[in-house]
Amino acid sequence: MHDAVEAETNPLTRLHLDGYTTFHLRLPTLVSEASDKLLCVCCFPQSLHERAFVGKHVEPEDLARLLEADRERPLAVYVHGNAESVHSSLAARNFVNRHLNAIYLSFEWQGYGTSISLPPRFDAQSERCRCVLRFLLQREAGVVRNPILLVGYSLGCAVLLDAIKKERIASAARSSSCRAPFGTVLLAPFLSAASLMVSPPVMTDVVTHLFPPMNNADAVLHLRTDVFVVHGTKDKTIPHRHSFRLVQSFRSSAGNMPYRSRLLIFPNATHSDLLVGSNISHLSLHVREFFRKRMREYGMRVETFPRRMSETPTAKATSVLAI
Numbered sequence: 001m002h003d004a005v006e007a008e009t010n011p012l013t014r015l016h017l018d019g020y021t022t023f024h025l026r027l028p029t030l031v032s033e034a035s036d037k038l039l040c041v042c043c044f045p046q047s048l049h050e051r052a053f054v055g056k057h058v059e060p061e062d063l064a065r066l067l068e069a070d071r072e073r074p075l076a077v078y079v080h081g082n083a084e085s086v087h088s089s090l091a092a093r094n095f096v097n098r099h100l101n102a103i104y105l106s107f108e109w110q111g112y113g114t115s116i117s118l119p120p121r122f123d124a125q126s127e128r129c130r131c132v133l134r135f136l137l138q139r140e141a142g143v144v145r146n147p148i149l150l151v152g153y154s155l156g157c158a159v160l161l162d163a164i165k166k167e168r169i170a171s172a173a174r175s176s177s178c179r180a181p182f183g184t185v186l187l188a189p190f191l192s193a194a195s196l197m198v199s200p201p202v203m204t205d206v207v208t209h210l211f212p213p214m215n216n217a218d219a220v221l222h223l224r225t226d227v228f229v230v231h232g233t234k235d236k237t238i239p240h241r242h243s244f245r246l247v248q249s250f251r252s253s254a255g256n257m258p259y260r261s262r263l264l265i266f267p268n269a270t271h272s273d274l275l276v277g278s279n280i281s282h283l284s285l286h287v288r289e290f291f292r293k294r295m296r297e298y299g300m301r302v303e304t305f306p307r308r309m310s311e312t313p314t315a316k317a318t319s320v321l322a323i
Contacts, residue, residue: 020042020043020055020087021042021043021044021057022041022042022056022058023040023058023059023060023062024038025038025131025135026131027128027131038108038128038131038132039086039115040105040106041104041105041107042063042104042105043097043103043104043105044103044104045073045098064144067103067144068144068145070146071146072146073101073102073147074100074102074146075136075146075148075149076100076148076150077105077133077136077181078093078104078105078156079106079129079152079153079156079160080092080106081154081155081188082155083272084153085109085113086106086107086108086109086112086113087114091276092104092106095275095280099280099281099283099284100284100287100288102149103146107128107132109125109159110124110128111124122162122214126163126166129159129160129162129163133169136148137169137180147181147182148180149181149182149291151185151187152184152186152187152189153187153188153274154187154188154238154271155214157186157187157188158190158216158219160186161186161216162219164184164222169225181225182226182291182295183227184226184227185227185228185230186229186243187231187274187275188232189216189229189242189246190216190242191215191245192215193214194215195242217245217249220246220250221249221253223250224257224259226260226261226290226291226294227259227260227261228261228286228287228291229246229247229262229264230243230263230264230265230283231243231263231264231265231266231274232268232269232270232273233266234267235270236270236271243265247261260290
């Protein structure tokens with residue numbers, strides 16, 4: 001193990017990575033332009049025994065051994081949005097660690113944060129996400145055995161869905177020798193790059209110039225996990241009608257397959273506050289209740305994914321719409 005400062009040379013980055021355990025995964029040569037190393041961060045609930053790893057840079061094998069010691073605890077892979085980086089997604093880390101009592105794992109995008117010297121490209125982000133998924137869900141048994149939850153935010157939803165599609169990930173394939181996630185959470189997703197042409201110019205520029213191939217409307221048809229979609233009616237960046245149509249498409253494509261979906265609408269939420277204030281409490285309640293059944297079906301110990309003692313399934317804001 002080494003200090004996290006050895007992982008990245010930028011001294012400002014060190015300040016943001018103090019609370020994380022960092023590690024590198026090796027990227028395929030064809031998609032790495034300047035480096036074959038992918039920076040990943042992992043953060044554990046405070047009650048766990050990872051304190052010796054906090055602020056340290058470890059090898060993937062060391063992280064796998066640490067996860068093995070608490071393999072019944074869910075691990076959430078967070079794919080951040082355009083306005084975030086791997087070391088600034090504090091709201092998502094709070095959501096996963098404190099509200100879901102789960103392990104948080106994320107990775108740096110090309111052209112963002114510590115990789116800002118490289119041009120941002122959709123295929124590069126998708127390949128980075130696939131690299132993480134292959135590490136966690138590889139077909140050989142005994143590497144990482146924690147139950148996996150996949151979480152995407154805004155542009156991160158497109159990266160995540162594209163990686164899921166290309167890796168052909170399906171929760172029905174779970175077995176002792178084949179890893180798979182138990183669910184997917186999409187926060188403020190959009191249908192496609194073309195569908196955002198009527199959105200604010202700043203979002204249109206980002207999508208059309210940096211990520212032209214994105215098509216969530218197609219990718220969601222290949223989604224083979226339970227899916228939980230969240231949006232706010234005051235979202236002026238990506239209108240909430242996108243989530244309605246994505247859920248409708250998913251339900252039509254799922255047919256008789258054993259995959260469930262839920263759409264959660266916050267009437268007063270904007271694009272950036274789904275994981276802040278009272279929204280995060282209501283969201284975490286719905287997420288835990290929705291995936292609890294799936295975890296029981298997988299034979300997982302659901303006590304590691306608990307509801308808070310003061311909460312019940314009916315203790316939700318009357319203004320929140322769950323479909």
